[in-house]
Amino acid sequence: MKKTIPIFITLFLVFFIACTGDQECRKNRYVNLQIGFYHSTYNSTKDAYVDASFSVDSLTLQGIKTAETGEETLVDSILYNNQKSVSKLVLPLDKSSEQSKYLVVFNDVSDTITVFHTNYDYYLSLECGCIKTFSIDTVLTTNNFIDSVKIINHDVINVDAEHIKIYN
Amino acid sequence: MRSILRYIISFVLLLNVSNVGAQEKKTEEKETKPALLNGLTVQVDIASLAYNLISNGGTYSSEASVQADLKHKYFPIVEVGFGGADKVTADNIGFKTNGLFGRVGVDLNLLKQKEGAKPTNNLFLAGVRLGFTSFLYDISNVTISDNYWGTTEVLNYEKQSATKIWYEIVAGVKVEVIKNIYMGWTIRTKNLLNKNAEGEVSPWYVPGFGVNTSSTWGFSYSIGYRF
Numbered sequence: 001m002k003k004t005i006p007i008f009i010t011l012f013l014v015f016f017i018a019c020t021g022d023q024e025c026r027k028n029r030y031v032n033l034q035i036g037f038y039h040s041t042y043n044s045t046k047d048a049y050v051d052a053s054f055s056v057d058s059l060t061l062q063g064i065k066t067a068e069t070g071e072e073t074l075v076d077s078i079l080y081n082n083q084k085s086v087s088k089l090v091l092p093l094d095k096s097s098e099q100s101k102y103l104v105v106f107n108d109v110s111d112t113i114t115v116f117h118t119n120y121d122y123y124l125s126l127e128c129g130c131i132k133t134f135s136i137d138t139v140l141t142t143n144n145f146i147d148s149v150k151i152i153n154h155d156v157i158n159v160d161a162e163h164i165k166i167y168n
Numbered sequence: 169m170r171s172i173l174r175y176i177i178s179f180v181l182l183l184n185v186s187n188v189g190a191q192e193k194k195t196e197e198k199e200t201k202p203a204l205l206n207g208l209t210v211q212v213d214i215a216s217l218a219y220n221l222i223s224n225g226g227t228y229s230s231e232a233s234v235q236a237d238l239k240h241k242y243f244p245i246v247e248v249g250f251g252g253a254d255k256v257t258a259d260n261i262g263f264k265t266n267g268l269f270g271r272v273g274v275d276l277n278l279l280k281q282k283e284g285a286k287p288t289n290n291l292f293l294a295g296v297r298l299g300f301t302s303f304l305y306d307i308s309n310v311t312i313s314d315n316y317w318g319t320t321e322v323l324n325y326e327k328q329s330a331t332k333i334w335y336e337i338v339a340g341v342k343v344e345v346i347k348n349i350y351m352g353w354t355i356r357t358k359n360l361l362n363k364n365a366e367g368e369v370s371p372w373y374v375p376g377f378g379v380n381t382s383s384t385w386g387f388s389y390s391i392g393y394r395f
Contacts, residue, residue, distance in 0.1 A: 024258075063316060077316065095312060096319035121312075121323060126255070126263050126372040130310045130323055133367070 025128035028158040033100075033115065033134075035089040035164045051165065055087035056106050063094070064101040064112065074103065093117055093156060095132040106168075109145040115164075116140075117156070133157045139164055206237040209342075209350055211392030216249075218389075226255030226263075227373055233390070235275070243275040243293060251375035261310050267303025269376025275338065289344035291352075297336040299358070304329050305371045325369050332374045333361045336386070350392040359383045 038051040060082050063075035079102075080086060093115065094100040101114045117134040124131060134156040139149045150165045213231045220228045231249025238244065252266025275295030279288075310323040340354030360382050364370035371380055378384045 065317065075317065079316070092314065092316040094317045094319070095314045096317065096321065100317075120367075122367040123310075123325075123369045124367075125370075126257055126261055126307070127259075129259060129261055130312055132312055 025125070027124050027128045029124070029128060029131050031093075031131055031133055031156055031158050033089075033091045033093050033136075033156050033164070034160075034162045035091065035113075035166055036162050037087055038165050038167050040167055051167075053087055054168070055085045057084065058107055059083050059086040059089075060105040061089065061091070062103050064103055065094075066097070066099060066101060072101070088162075093132075093134050095119060104145075106145040111142045111144050111146050113146075113149075113166075114140040122157070131158060136163060141166075204238055206240060207394045209235045209237070209392040209394045211235065211350070211352075211390040213249075213388045213390045215353070215387055215389035227251070227253040227379070229375065231269075231376070231388075233392075235392075237394075241277050243277065243291070243295070245271075245273055245275060245295070245297075247271040247273075247297070249376055251373075253373035255372065259311070262308040263305065263372045264308075265303055265305035265371060265373055265375070267301055267375040269299060269301035271297040271299040271336065271376065273297030273336070273338070275340075289350070291342040292340075293342060293352075293354070294339045295337075297338060297356070299334045299336060299376050300332070301375045301377070302329070302331040303371070303375055305373075307369065307372075328369055328371070330371045330374070331362075332371075332377060332380075334358050334374075334377050335361060340388075342392075344394075348394045350394060351390070352392070353387070353389045356386045356388075357383060358386055 037054055037056060039054050040049045041052050042048075043050045059080050060078065061080040062078050065073050065075055067073070079091065080089070089104075091100070091102065098119060099114060099116050101112060104111050104113060116137040116139070118137060120133045120135070122131050122133045123129075136151055136154045136156060139151060141149055145168060147167045149167070151163065152165055153161055153163045156163055211233045213233070216229045216231055220230070229249060229251035231247055231251075233245055233247040235243050235245040248268065248270045250266065250268055253263060255263045257263075273296050275291075275293035278292045278294055279290070304327050306327065307325040310325070311320060312323065313320040336356045336358045338354050338356040340352055342350055342352030345351050358377055360374075360377065360380070363382060364380075374380050378386065
């Protein structure tokens with residue numbers, strides 16, 4: 001009897017303390033814009049144009065921050081620095097602006113990509129906090145290397161998916 | 169000490185009761201119909217009070233209940249309480265709430281009373297509850313930072329209101345330790361009926377329910393007086 005009570009109390013405490021630990025975030029917090037590179041080629045057996053993925057030999061990419069005055073400055077850090085064999089871009093969109101602009105150098109040819117987006121606060125949990133998700137409105141590019149773009153998925157959320165196709 | 173001993177023994181006895189019942193079928197047939205209402209028990213939950221003392225998880229809760237005894241078989245119950253949370257996560261996100269909650273439900277005594285015998289006041293109960301709470305909460309200092317573009321935004325959600333409904337499945341034991349003094353415990357699973365949509369701001373803690381997951385469990389240890 002004298003032993004039962006401490007055992008009971010210990011079990012009771014263990015039972016509770018075991019369940020009050022701080023939980024950590026187990027949700028994906030990464031929200032990135034994904035862009036793939038494609039050639040559109042004519043497939044005679046299917047009698048249709050099909051997309052074939054390709055990689056750029058060397059690619060350099062940097063963000064361009066547009067100030068309220070309209071002045072554009074390059075973001076100091078470089079996202080892709082002369083990287084080899086790039087077939088896909090994974091880019092952070094600007095959370096504090098509704099426009100994200102990038103300077104991309106394909107081999108030696110420069111283009112800018114401007115993505116216009118609407119931003120949303122997306123609350124995950126107390127442990128994970130809040131993330132920004134985006135809805136792509138428009139994509140504008142210069143056409144030195146890039147032939148055309150196609151938005152295949154407007155919603156940029158914390159799910160790994162391709163959003164934009166760039167055709168060369 | 170003696171009362172605790174009695175309580176434990178009575179619980180052990182409960183486990184054998186079904187066998188005992190089978191053997192004593194042929195006792196006297198004198199019908200003593202139990203009255204409709206056999207008193208009201210007012211109970212205070214000690215487990216939640218003890219938990220408040222040892223908890224460093226930032227939550228607190230207290231509750232009391234009134235349970236009626238109908239025919240020694242049905243035990244309708246109303247539970248009311250006050251719970252809250254004041255928590256700061258590892259990422260310095262703050263959460264604060266408090267509110268009243270209520271639950272209504274009924275327990276069923278699963279022990280077969282010996283026919284004609286004086287009804288015992290030791291009960292093995294199983295039942296259901298419907299819980300309800302409506303409260304305000306604050307979530308503060310939610311930081312959204314952007315490493316690449318170099319921006320930081322701090323969000324504060326103040327005075328968010330929430331209404332939550334859940335059901336519970338309860339099992340427990342209740343024993344009369346001294347005349348009219350009851351002790352008992354319950355264990356329960358709790359299941360939220362209205363969940364928040366993904367991406368919506370939602371309360372971390374729901375008074376009376378606990379940490380806001382779709383289902384959780386609860387434990388109570390109560391002491392009560394029967395009027």
